[in-house]
Amino acid sequence: MLVLQDGLMASYHDNIAGVRHLTALHVPGDMCGLNTIAWSAGPTCLTALTRSRIFAIPCGPMLEALRAQPGLATTFWRYSSSQMAIQAEKVISLGSRDAKQRLAHLMCELAVRHGLPLAENAATFPLPLARHQLASAICVTPMHLSRTLGALRTDGLLFWTDGTITLPNRDRLARLADFDPGYLAMYLR
16 A cells, blocks of 8 residues: 655556556545555556655555554545545546536545645645646546636636646636535545
């Protein structure tokens, strides 16, 4: 199991044609590959999207600690539940939101996961991804992502410059995305 200290990582799946699809983004503080505790040969593929620093925890000692400390096991259960909620929101995005709403939703989510207080309407956080990586994260082509970014920029809702996201009006962006931060309770401060 890995704990991301700095940087940005992603879980991914390569299809039979060799096309990589990002299935989850990991921000500092996230546990990556948590499923390896349950399955030693877990199906998670991880990649660093930026220069990243991780802390590796061997599964054996982690399992012993979980058995000895019920509170720790509860914390891991809550964390796993929060990750399942994030994945459920991604499924909802893919099934019922257009690209503009998907991108808006992801940006609102990442602002919360970066620890930015909801009370602050404007937000800025690092997102040093390549265009094709961000496109993959919301399941669109890079060309469609460019059009989507342009539309949000024209609306004054999102600016992506030099690997930094600026959200001048999170309230409007959240309304567009139908974003409810309740599923991110673990990240709310």
